[in-house]
Amino acid sequence: MTKLTTTPAKPGVATFSRLESKVRSYCRSFPTVFKTARNAVLTDQDGRDYIDFLAGCASLNxxxxxxDMKAALVEYIASDGVTHGLDMFTEAKETFLRTFDEVILKPRGLDYRMMFQGPTGANAVEAALKLARKKTGRDNVIAFTNGYHGVTVGALSATGNGGQRAAARSQLSSVSRMPYDGFHGDGxxxxxxxxxxxxDTSSGIDAPAAILLxxxxxxGGLNVASKPFLQKLEEIARKHDALLIIDDIQAGCGRSGDFFAFEFAGIKPDIVTMAKSLSGYGLPFxxxxxxxxHDVFGPAEHNGTFRGNNHAFVTATAALEKFWRTDVFQKSVEERVAYLTERLSGIAAKAGEDFRLxxxxxxxxxxxxxxxxxxxxxxxGFERGLIIETxxxxxxxxxxxxxxxxxxxxxEKGLDILAESFEAVLRAPQAIAAE
Structure with missing residues (x-):
């Protein structure tokens, strides 16, 4: 199928092309220089607004x-609040720990300890895998088709994407891949x-330290694990003395409709990895x-210079207080979910029977x-003022x-643009050209 002409880059991007590594990716889809942003709108140097349907890949829920987060952060910085403290005790950390426990964990009947490592999602996955292996004394991890857990070598071994795995140029081992829910169809x-x-001791799959998904x-394509699938995996983990690790890095912090994406299934994972929107403000955390x-690491057995971002503790606490202390925000999310489902279903139906939600x-x-x-x-969509990805x-x-x-x-305006974009591409002569 012939691809439409890529939007030409504006002159201001020349600096990036000359000085920044070719590994850059998202900017290739959105070749303009952004200057300011507020809620769901990005504005570039020329003053053009773009509705943001990417939100930092769910880092800006x-x-x-x-x-309110900005005000809390500015006040903290202006008062000479601790910026960097390794893993030392700080007032910002204590406030976050107490608030997360009170607002998120206790109401859900969850008893977890919190561990801070490097500031990225991949750092969290690496720590979780290392912890599971130490706890169980085993090496093997069960991961799933189309899973994505990061591109550092340990996390990459559990990631399915062939192109990303090939870039490592090293052996990615100690992971057994199994089909995700629905991978082979409903039957x-x-x-x-x-x-x-x-x-079966002759299946060729070693007893696992963890099941990760x-x-x-x-x-991986917006594939969704069903309630029975998640409940069965929890049973399997218990039966085989493995730890169940839920990677809630992208789907967490309300993105699924609940704070945790596993809540609807009524399960209690052994380990949960979190990042992206955890800070609430887009700060690394x-x-x-x-x-x-499972809290079996000894002092400094897993560490890092930037384990716990004090500025992120401040904004994360503000987010918890503002959005999760009551159920008002969650109800507003439910309204948006219903509207999104309705609109996308309509766009897909109009596009044709081969398109599905x-x-x-x-x-x-x-x-x-x-x-x-x-x-x-x-x-x-970008040509019409919409930031959206595949x-x-x-x-x-x-x-x-x-x-x-x-x-x-x-x-509504952003989904209108998306509908227009579908129509424009599907009615273009290129869209019906044979591949």
């Missing part, structure tokens, strides 16, 4: 520059398949939650069946990751 019970293989596969009996919560998209077609739709093994999904706080008027 509460939008850009939330005024195949992937969880039972895993249980059968773990029970996302409840909603963000980069990650954390793993672990059941107390995927995902859950505020993490939904349309499967176009073609990476070239999905990319062309996103390009058409996902999936072939980039075939047009994925909506709007801020959870997006104003309904802006949300």
């Amino acid at each position: 509460y939008g850009h520059n939330d005024p 195949v019970d992937s969880a039972q398949m895993l249980d059968d293989m773990l029970r 996302e409840c909603i596969q963000g980069e 990650s954390m793993i939650l672990m059941k107390p009996e 995927k995902g859950r919560g505020m993490m939904q998209g349309i499967d176009t069946g073609s990476g070239e077609l999905a990319s062309a739709i996103c390009e058409a 996902s999936g093994s072939s980039n075939e999904i047009v994925k909506v990751l709007a801020p959870l706080t997006i104003e309904m008027e802006t949300f």
Whole structure:
């Protein structure tokens, strides 16, 4: 399928082309220089506004520059609050720990200890895998098709994307790959398949230290784990003395509709990895939650210079107080989820029977069946003032990751642009050309 012409880069991007590494990626889809941002709108140097349906890949669930988080951060900086403190005790950390426990954990009946490591999602996954292996004395980890857990070598071994894995140029081992829920279609019970293989000592799969998965596969194509699948995996982990690790880095902090993406299934994972919107403000910050009996690292056995970002502690606490102390925000998210589902269903139906809705919560998209077609739709959206990207093994999904706080008027306008973009690409002569 012929791809539409890429939007030409503006003159201001020349500096980046000359001085920045070619590894840069998102900027290739959005070739303009952004200057300011507020909630769901980015503004470039020329003063043009773009509705943000990417939100830092779900790192900005509460939008850009939330005024209350900004005020808390400015006040903290102005008062000479501790910026960097390794893992020493700080007032900002203590306040976050108490607030997260009070606002998030206790109301959900969860008993977890919090561990801070390096500030990225991959850092959290690396820590979780290392902890599981230490706790169990085993090496093997069960990961799933189309899973994405980061591109550092340990996390990459559990990531499915072939291109990213190939870039490592090293052996990625100690992981056994199993089919995710629905990978083989509705008639195949992937969880039972895993249980059968773990029970058979001749299956070739070693007893695992952990079972690692996302409840909603963000980069893998918006595949969704069902309630029975997650519940069965929890049973399997218990039966085989493995730890269940939920990677809630992209789907967490309200993106699924609940604070945790696993809540609806009523399970209690052994370890939960968190990052992205954990800070609330887009600041680098990650954390793993672990059941107390799994807190087996000795002092400094897993460490890092930037383990716990004090500025992020401040904004994360402000986010918890503002959005999660009551159920008002969650109800507003539910309204947006219903509206998003309705609009995307309509766009998919109008596009044709080969287009289908995927995902859950505020993490939904349309499967176009073609990476070239999905990319062309996103390009058409950018030309019209919309920031939106693709996902999936072939980039075939047009994925909506709007801020959870997006104003309904802006949300409607952005989805109108998306509908126009679908229509413009599908009626173009190139869209019906034979591949």
